[in-house]
Amino acid sequence: MTSPLADDVGFLLSRASGLVVRATNEALAGIGLRVRSYSVLVLACDHADGISQRDLAAALGLDPSQVVALVDDLAGRGLVRRAPSPADRRTKLVVATAPGRELRERAAGLAADAGRRRLGRLSGAERATLRDLLARVVTDPA
Amino acid sequence: MTSPLADDVGFLLSRASGLVVRATNEALAGIGLRVRSYSVLVLACDHADGISQRDLAAALGLDPSQVVALVDDLAGRGLVRRAPSPADRRTKLVVATAPGRELRERAAGLAADAGRRRLGRLSGAERATLRDLLARVVTDPA
Numbered sequence: 001m002t003s004p005l006a007d008d009v010g011f012l013l014s015r016a017s018g019l020v021v022r023a024t025n026e027a028l029a030g031i032g033l034r035v036r037s038y039s040v041l042v043l044a045c046d047h048a049d050g051i052s053q054r055d056l057a058a059a060l061g062l063d064p065s066q067v068v069a070l071v072d073d074l075a076g077r078g079l080v081r082r083a084p085s086p087a088d089r090r091t092k093l094v095v096a097t098a099p100g101r102e103l104r105e106r107a108a109g110l111a112a113d114a115g116r117r118r119l120g121r122l123s124g125a126e127r128a129t130l131r132d133l134l135a136r137v138v139t140d141p142a
Numbered sequence: 143m144t145s146p147l148a149d150d151v152g153f154l155l156s157r158a159s160g161l162v163v164r165a166t167n168e169a170l171a172g173i174g175l176r177v178r179s180y181s182v183l184v185l186a187c188d189h190a191d192g193i194s195q196r197d198l199a200a201a202l203g204l205d206p207s208q209v210v211a212l213v214d215d216l217a218g219r220g221l222v223r224r225a226p227s228p229a230d231r232r233t234k235l236v237v238a239t240a241p242g243r244e245l246r247e248r249a250a251g252l253a254a255d256a257g258r259r260r261l262g263r264l265s266g267a268e269r270a271t272l273r274d275l276l277a278r279v280v281t282d283p284a
Contacts, residue, residue: 008254010162012273012277013155013162013276014159014163015203015280016159016279017158017160018159020151020155020156021152024152035153061160114152118279119151127151130151130275130279131151131154133264133271134158136263136264137263
């Protein structure tokens with residue numbers, strides 16, 4: 001019997017996300033990262049002057065306390081550091097270190113391979129369509 | 143600066159899923175359900191003879207221990223019950239009760255409304271495309 005669940009976009013999103021996250025976590029395990037810590041590292045690398053923990057939480061859809069734990073872990077391994085914001089010294093910005101940037105490059109290749117393998121049944125054009133539709137869902141302010 | 147994260151299908155899946163799950167959890171909070179417990183209830187309702195906890199775990203991508211906790215909660219509220227399998231009495235099947243079936247109908251309407259609102263920027267045809275692509279990712283045995 002086919003369940004109506006299988007037609008529910010929310011359910012499909014949740015399942016597909018779980019499968020890709022699991023595959024990516026497995027791919028990143030060898031370098032001590034998981035999808036969430038890798039995402040924090042990417043955002044820190046892509047903001048040359050650093051990014052606040054509040055902005056990290058908003059970008060990743062996480063609670064601030066989760067972001068603090070992820071940054072603590074990365075900082076303890078020397079991959080990022082916290083620096084005071086030039087605009088407001090009470091705000092700490094998360095900045096990637098040189099070893100953090102190196103690890104991010106390795107992680108990017110591993111994560112991309114894992115994602116491609118997991119989405120292997122889709123053609124390149126279909127992956128692009130999926131990406132565009134998801135990007136619109138994610139940027140919808142609703 | 144645009145982050146490459148925004149082009150990563152895995153990241154987009156994870157974010158989109160989180161947004162839809164959050165919206166659906168909010169919609170279901172008034173009737174004491176969350177996406178996961180609702181999914182267990184739907185699967186129990188859709189298998190007239192019941193579904194094993196092992197099959198629930200596989201269908202939902204959850205650990206068996208998570209499924210046991212969800213079934214315990216639903217059973218404690220009288221929405222499902224555990225019955226021995228006719229094929230093997232050591233296997234317990236999860237069966238929906240009449241109150242469980244009633245609540246599932248109410249939940250389905252609330253969840254569908256929440257999903258449509260959250261995906262409101264997509265047209266009906268685009269939602270259908272997204273659903274089809276996700277369904278193929280989810281059913282890929284890779």
